[in-house]
Amino acid sequence: MSFISIDFALFVVAVLLVFYVFPRKYRWMVLLVASYIFYAFTGAGNLLYILVTTISTYICASFIEKRTAEQKEYLQINKGSLTKEEKKAYKNRIKKKQRILLCVGLIINFGLLVYLKYIDFAIAYINLFRLSRFGVTDFIPFKNIILPMGISFYIFQSMGYLIDIYYGRCETEKNFFKFALYVSFFPQIVQGPISRFAELAPELYKELDYDFFRIKSGFYRVMWGLFKKLVIADRLAAFVADTMAMQDTYKGLYILLAVFMYSMQIYGDFSGGIDVAIGVAEMFGVKLHENFERPFFSKSIAEYWQRWHITLGTWFKDYIFYPLSLNKGIIKSGKFVREHINQSIGKRIPIYIPMFIVWFTTGMWHGSQNKFVVWGLFNFVFIVLGTEFEPVSVRIKERLKLDESNVFMKFYRVFKTFWLMSFLRIFDISKDVPSAFKAFRNIFTDWSSFDITKVYENLFLEQQDFYVVIIAIIIMFAFDLLQRKGSVRERIFKLPTVLQWVILSLLITVVSVFGYYGPGYDAGSFIYGAF
Amino acid sequence: MDTIIEILKGVHPEIDYESETGLIDKRIFDSFDVVNIVGELMDEFDVEITAEHMIPQNFNSAKAIYALIQRLEEE
Amino acid sequence: METEMKTKLKKTGIVLFKIVVIIFLVITLNRIFMPKYVYENQDGRITREYYAQSRYSEVIFVGSSTVHSAIDPLVLWQEKGISSYVRANASQPMWISYYMIEDALKCHKPKLVCLDMTFIKYADDFVEEPSTRKALDGMRLSSSKIKCIEASMGEDEKMADYLMPLFRFHSRWKELSIDDIKLAYYNKPVTLNGYLKDDGVAPVTEKELVYTKEGDLQLSPRNIEYLRKSIELCQKNGVEIFLFKTPAHSSNWSVGYDEQIGKIAGEYNVNYINFDEYNDIIGLDYSTDTPDEGSHLNSFGADKFSEYLAGYLADNYEIKDQRNERRFADNWARINAQNINR
Numbered sequence: 001m002s003f004i005s006i007d008f009a010l011f012v013v014a015v016l017l018v019f020y021v022f023p024r025k026y027r028w029m030v031l032l033v034a035s036y037i038f039y040a041f042t043g044a045g046n047l048l049y050i051l052v053t054t055i056s057t058y059i060c061a062s063f064i065e066k067r068t069a070e071q072k073e074y075l076q077i078n079k080g081s082l083t084k085e086e087k088k089a090y091k092n093r094i095k096k097k098q099r100i101l102l103c104v105g106l107i108i109n110f111g112l113l114v115y116l117k118y119i120d121f122a123i124a125y126i127n128l129f130r131l132s133r134f135g136v137t138d139f140i141p142f143k144n145i146i147l148p149m150g151i152s153f154y155i156f157q158s159m160g161y162l163i164d165i166y167y168g169r170c171e172t173e174k175n176f177f178k179f180a181l182y183v184s185f186f187p188q189i190v191q192g193p194i195s196r197f198a199e200l201a202p203e204l205y206k207e208l209d210y211d212f213f214r215i216k217s218g219f220y221r222v223m224w225g226l227f228k229k230l231v232i233a234d235r236l237a238a239f240v241a242d243t244m245a246m247q248d249t250y251k252g253l254y255i256l257l258a259v260f261m262y263s264m265q266i267y268g269d270f271s272g273g274i275d276v277a278i279g280v281a282e283m284f285g286v287k288l289h290e291n292f293e294r295p296f297f298s299k300s301i302a303e304y305w306q307r308w309h310i311t312l313g314t315w316f317k318d319y320i321f322y323p324l325s326l327n328k329g330i331i332k333s334g335k336f337v338r339e340h341i342n343q344s345i346g347k348r349i350p351i352y353i354p355m356f357i358v359w360f361t362t363g364m365w366h367g368s369q370n371k372f373v374v375w376g377l378f379n380f381v382f383i384v385l386g387t388e389f390e391p392v393s394v395r396i397k398e399r400l401k402l403d404e405s406n407v408f409m410k411f412y413r414v415f416k417t418f419w420l421m422s423f424l425r426i427f428d429i430s431k432d433v434p435s436a437f438k439a440f441r442n443i444f445t446d447w448s449s450f451d452i453t454k455v456y457e458n459l460f461l462e463q464q465d466f467y468v469v470i471i472a473i474i475i476m477f478a479f480d481l482l483q484r485k486g487s488v489r490e491r492i493f494k495l496p497t498v499l500q501w502v503i504l505s506l507l508i509t510v511v512s513v514f515g516y517y518g519p520g521y522d523a524g525s526f527i528y529g530a531f
Numbered sequence: 532m533d534t535i536i537e538i539l540k541g542v543h544p545e546i547d548y549e550s551e552t553g554l555i556d557k558r559i560f561d562s563f564d565v566v567n568i569v570g571e572l573m574d575e576f577d578v579e580i581t582a583e584h585m586i587p588q589n590f591n592s593a594k595a596i597y598a599l600i601q602r603l604e605e606e
Numbered sequence: 607m608e609t610e611m612k613t614k615l616k617k618t619g620i621v622l623f624k625i626v627v628i629i630f631l632v633i634t635l636n637r638i639f640m641p642k643y644v645y646e647n648q649d650g651r652i653t654r655e656y657y658a659q660s661r662y663s664e665v666i667f668v669g670s671s672t673v674h675s676a677i678d679p680l681v682l683w684q685e686k687g688i689s690s691y692v693r694a695n696a697s698q699p700m701w702i703s704y705y706m707i708e709d710a711l712k713c714h715k716p717k718l719v720c721l722d723m724t725f726i727k728y729a730d731d732f733v734e735e736p737s738t739r740k741a742l743d744g745m746r747l748s749s750s751k752i753k754c755i756e757a758s759m760g761e762d763e764k765m766a767d768y769l770m771p772l773f774r775f776h777s778r779w780k781e782l783s784i785d786d787i788k789l790a791y792y793n794k795p796v797t798l799n800g801y802l803k804d805d806g807v808a809p810v811t812e813k814e815l816v817y818t819k820e821g822d823l824q825l826s827p828r829n830i831e832y833l834r835k836s837i838e839l840c841q842k843n844g845v846e847i848f849l850f851k852t853p854a855h856s857s858n859w860s861v862g863y864d865e866q867i868g869k870i871a872g873e874y875n876v877n878y879i880n881f882d883e884y885n886d887i888i889g890l891d892y893s894t895d896t897p898d899e900g901s902h903l904n905s906f907g908a909d910k911f912s913e914y915l916a917g918y919l920a921d922n923y924e925i926k927d928q929r930n931e932r933r934f935a936d937n938w939a940r941i942n943a944q945n946i947n948r
Contacts, residue, residue, distance in 0.1 A: 006766040006773075167583030306558060317562050323582035325566045331573075351566050387563065464780045501624075505631060513639070513776045518767065521641075521777045 001041040003190055003276050004229060004517075011038065012280055016215065019284060024207035028181055031204065031284060035186040039149070046148035049116075053109050054183045057158040058176055060105035061165045064098045065172045102166045109155045116151065119143050121368035150189040152365065156315055158183050161197040163319050170198045178205055187280040191273050193291040193311040200288070208285040213493075218282035220489050223507045224479075225275025230515030231472045233268035236261045238460035244429050244439065250459065251442045253450035259443070262429050263422045264473055267296065270309070294480045299413040301382050304421055312365075316358045324354035356380055366428075371436060375427035382420060468514055532597050538571045539593060548593040555587040565590060572596070578603040632770075637790040638782070639775040640743060644789050644796055647740065649674060649696050651796040653706075654744025656691055659799055660713040662937050663691035664925055667800070668703045668710075669722025671696040672852040676903040679799040681912035683938050686920040687927030692800030697737035699725055700832035705754035707836055709745060711843055718923050719840050721833075723851045723867055723878070727859065730828040733760040743771055795944060804904045806897035810855045813892075815882065815900075819860035830870065837874045846923055849878040853885060853911060855892040855900025877922070881911070888914045 001007050015034040022030050040047055071094045075087065082090070120142045130136040161182070164170050173179040181204055182197060208214075243250055243258035271292040281288045295308035305313050324330060330350050338346025356377075363376020396402075402409055423440065430436035456463040482488050492503055536548045542564045546554075554560050560568070568590075569580050578600060589599045643650030652674060656663070665688055667673050673694035682688040693706045707719055725732075738758045745751045747769075755768045767774040778786075833849075840847040849871050851859075864880050871878035881888070888910050892900050895907030903911060919925060928934035 006764065167581075169583065169586060302561060302563075306561065318582075318585065321562055322566075322585040326569065326580060326582050326585070331570070334570075347567075347570075350570060351563060462780070509635065512635075512772055513779050515776065518773060518776065519762070521775055 001038065003273060004226065012283070016283055020210045024209070027207070027284075028178060028205050031185065032177055032181040035181060035184040035189070038186040039184060039189065042149040046151075049112070049148045049151060050154060050184055052112065053155055053158050054176075054180045056108045057105055057162050057183070058173075058179050060101050061162055061172045062174075064101045064162075064165050067094050067098050067101075068168060070094070098166055102162060105162045106159060109159055113152055113155050116145050116147055118364070118368045119145065150191065153192050153194055154183050154189055156312075157194050157196075160194070160315055160319055163323075164197060173197075173201060185281070185286070187277040187284075187286075188288060191270070191277070192309075193274060193277070193289045194315050195289055195311065200286075203286045203288075206285070211285075214285055215283045217489055217493070218279040220492070220504070220507070221279030221282060222276050223279075223504075223511055225272040225277075225279060226511045226515065227472070227507065228268040228272030228275065228476060230272075230511055230517055231268075232469060232476065233265045233272060235465055235469050235516040236265040236268075236461070239455070240265055240429060242460050246459075247439060247442050250454070251449070252444070252446040254455070254459070255439055255443045257455070258429075259422050259426060261469075262425055263296070263418070264469075266425065266428070267292075268476070294484065296418050296477075297414055297480070298417050299410065300386055300417055301379065301420060302386060304417055305379070305383075312362075316362060320361065321354045321358050324357060325350045330354065352384060355383070359383075369432070371427045371430065371433050374433050374436075375424060378424055378427075382424075465516075472514070532593065534575060535572070535596050535600070536593050538568060538575065539596075541571070542568060552592040552594075554592060555590050560590065568596075572600065576600050576604065632772075634790060636770060636772045638786050639778050640771045641775065641778070642786060642789045642792065643740065644792060645785075648796050648802055650740035651744065652693065652695055652800045652802075653741055655795050655797055656693055656710070656744075656800065657713060657746060658793075658795070659691050659937075660710065662689045662934060663710075663714065663799070664688065664717045664928070665690035665720060665919065666707075666710050666716045666718075667692045667694060667720045667722065668698075668706050669694045669852065670698045670725045672724045672854055672902055673722045674797075674800055674802050675804050675897075676852045676908050676911050677915065678801045678803070678905075678908045678912045680801070680938075680942060681909060682916045682919075683929075685913055685916035686925075687929035687934075688916055688919060688925055689928055689934055689938070690799065692797075694722065694800060695737060695741035697725070697732075697734045698741055699728065699732050699758070700829045700836075701757040702738070702741050702754060704832045704836045704839070705750045705757070706741075707839060708750040709748060709754075711839070711845070712748060712750065713746075715843065716845060717925055718846045718848060718919070719836075720848045720850060720919075721836055723833075723849055723863070723880075724854070726825055726829045726833060726867065727823075727863055728826075728829070730826045733758065735760055735763065739774070742768060795941075798941065798944075801908070803908070804897045804902065806904055807894060807906075808897055808899050809893040810896060810900040812857075815855050815885070815892075816857055817859045817861060818857040819862070821860055821862040821865075823860045823862045825863060825866050830866075833867070833870060834874075837870075837876060841874065847876050848919075848923070849876060851880040851882065852903075853881040853888065853890055853907075854902065855896060879918075884914070 001011060011034075015030065018034075019027050019030045036047065039050060071091065074090065075082070123140050123142055127139045131139075161170075165172055173182065178201075182195075182201055185195075185200070185204060188195065240258050240262045243254055247255055274291045278288045278290070289311050291310050293307040293310065295304055298304035298307050330353060334346050334349035336346070337349055359376040359380035360373065361376075362379070363373040366372040366375070397404070404410075426439050427433070427436045430439050452466075453463075455461055456466065461469070479488055482491075492500060495503075539546070539548050543559060546559060551559070555565075565585070569585075572578070573580055580599075580603065584599060584603075589595055641647065641650065649671065665682075667677050667690065671694065674692045677690075677692055679688075679690040679692060682690050693710065695702070698706075703721060703725075707721075710716060710719075738760075742751065742755060742758070745754070752765075755765055759765070759768075764773075837847055837849075849867060851864075859882070864878075868878050890903070890907055890910055895903055895910065897904040920927070
């Protein structure tokens with residue numbers, strides 16, 4: 001059941017009805033059952049995977065917490081008799097036991113994810129190695145596993161919970177079924193946002209009165225997401241893919257246009273999908289974390305990554321970057337280098353090494369192909385360069401008397417960041433690393449051959465569609481900018497009812513008419529044939 | 532407290548740390564700044580700050596950082 | 607107390623008003639985006655226009671395009687006072703014909719259903735989406751329509767696209783013209799009770815009509831099932847049913863089909879006639895009477911066949927000559943006038 005389908009719309013309506021008919025106390029159960037039904041639609045076998053994650057995380061978390069309680073009790077009882085050293089030793093013993101439990105949970109879940117997602121990637125490398133080293137040609141066959149839907153999202157979310165429990169940042173959910181809902185909540189299971197337990201749990205289990213406003217407000221959000229997804233992203237998909245595939249014929253500006261449009265496509269697709277998720281959750285009174293904050297208006301790559309796929313970024317930051325950079329080993333080696341070799345290199349070690357690992361894993365997370373790893377490392381390099389050259393650029397600006405707050409300066413930085421990120425996305429739409437580099441080179445050739453009518457005629461973006469997409473993109477960014485000064489929806493809801501109706505009907509009409517879906521209409525096939 | 536503000540000023544001199552309570556939430560500090568600050572705090576106060584303390588609430592204001600340091604010194 | 611009632615009433619009124627507005631907007635949007643079938647593809651109007659005529663349709667003809675080009679209800683009226691309507695669309699398979707009958711029985715019970723067999727020879731999974739669309743988009747919403755959509759949908763099609771034609775035709779925004787808005791609620795008849803006149807002539811090349819298919823070709827079980835269901839539906843409702851094959855100069859037929867249909871007709875004690883065998887009596891001349899080398903009849907052929915059919919039906923079925931009935935006569939005078947205007 002795709003998010004963008006009539007089936008899903010009917011499903012949501014049905015669940016809403018049941019949800020609000022049930023007494024408030026039991027509504028979370030409705031959500032749990034609905035989430036499992038939804039997930040079962042993706043394949044009944046997938047339920048097994050989500051159950052493994054739910055059960056293993058639940059058990060590990062409760063054992064970890066048991067140890068914490070044990071420790072508390074022990075320290076309480078022996079308050080007077082223990083020396084500071086004894087206390088510390090006891091704490092360390094407990095921590096060790098908890099660490100084992102944490103590792104068990106992490107290994108089960110990440111092991112499963114890594115196996116499912118990267119086994120073919122590994123097999124390819126093993127085959128290559130055996131061929132080049134020993135000339136073995138009987139290749140290990142690929143497993144061709146179809147990844148269960150949303151598995152990396154719910155595993156990330158569950159492991160975030162487990163680590164939070166380990167650090168004592170929040171308390172465990174004692175009710176297994178309530179916890180199962182946290183893992184499986186259907187609006188966010190497909191593509192996030194990845195929520196933190198402390199944030200999502202109270203939203204899921206709170207008891208709310210029925211309020212039509214929530215449904216209305218959520219519906220606006222869903223329609224806005226559909227606008228971005230159907231009117232913009234889906235309309236561009238064929239153009240982008242085909243231009244990249246035909247770059248022997250269409251070079252230069254064609255590719256530049258495709259690269260630009262791909263940025264629009266992926267933003268419309270991803271943030272639109274998130275809008276649908278957040279909107280649907282809102283109808284059930286659940287507030288999800290925002291995942292995008294006008295990323296294309298970022299002034300640096302580092303800032304961009306704080307505004308694009310926010311929940312994944314914070315996940316990596318909280319659960320990989322900080323633990324690594326505050327890891328004793330890293331801090332010690334940083335100190336060592338600082339004292340014995342070089343002050344400034346030493347200072348960078350606790351930051352750049354974890355960051356390298358974060359970007360390597362982020363690349364891997366996006367897909368089990370070389371190109372994504374390279375893409376991740378490019379991000380790393382750009383961020384490092386940005387940081388390292390900041391003093392230089394500050395000095396240049398001072399020399400040239402350029403004002404940071406100047407509109408043109410801002411625009412220049414936004415423009416630069418946008419294109420840098422867009423060029424990096426060439427990895428995304430290219431077959432592999434060499435063809436990505438080739439595409440990048442191709443951008444700078446043959447600009448004179450550009451002819452927009454070729455786009456209309458040969459590249460699957462008809463003239464009228466092109467206009468629609470341009471207008472839609474302008475609308476999208478206009479609303480994004482309006483959003484900066486507070487929720488656009490809240491402002492709409494303050495308008496007279498009639499105007500609200502006009503806006504809503506316009507939105508629905510635009511999405512259903514200009515949305516890019518269905519088989520298309522070929523008048524020719526409707527003309528009376530032989531019978 | 533003054534030492535803390537001094538450390539913070541070293542990273543972002545333009546902020547008024549007496550009143551600011553959204554250092555993380557408003558993204559005044561990025562993860563870079565935080566790691567640097569934590570490093571200096573650990574040196575200065577001889578405490579051990581680990582990943583478990585890395586939550587926004589602990590770093591949103593100079594006051595919160597001060598409270599964190601005090602908590603850690605007590606342990 | 608009373609004011610409370612009043613505010614409640616007022617609130618309900620506003621809600622009802624909103625609902626009416628929404629429904630009106632949705633229907634209008636759907637109608638704007640649906641192909642109009644007024645200036646071209648006029649067979650797409652046949653289903654829609656039936657409802658205005660259903661009370662006068664004592665005989666309905668159900669089948670595929672061979673029927674709507676071969677039977678002129680006006681001739682039947684003028685010859686024998688038979689009031690009829692042709693519910694036949696291009697490439698209309700047996701299951702759509704069945705639901706056409708079911709739908710007609712819900713509107714106004716006809717006296718006689720004449721079911722054409724030309725399309726029974728096609729395979730079970732014969733689906734042509736544009737034809738299904740033209741046959742069904744004009745149909746009134748009812749359980750028959752929904753069941754018919756289910757029976758007719760191709761693999762990639764969705765029920766929602768039929769219930770909300772906008773979902774299917776939204777990409778027509780590129781070719782939308784002022785006509786689409788003007789004709790959104792166009793209700794004047796375009797067909798003559800389902801008859802689509804064709805004046806073209808394209809004579810056959812082979813003079814002699816010989817069926818090329820072998821004699822023992824088996825009709826598909828699904829088609830047979832819907833044939834039986836159609837007969838049973840009529841008999842259950844006390845409506846007579848007559849099976850026939852519209853004359854055509856097409857070799858794409860087999861005497862084996864005739865035998866199988868005849869056998870089933872016999873079981874239910876209904877008549878089946880393949881009018882190909884009556885060519886000489888009817889006086890069809892395929893050097894002048896066909897627009898497409900024998901697949902269909904043109905208006906000359908239709909005149910001859912309709913005249914013969916009028917006599918056949920009057921002789922074999924108890925259908926009253928309604929020419930002296932005031933309301934029938936007025937209706938047909940109106941249709942006739944419109945026909946001349948066209």
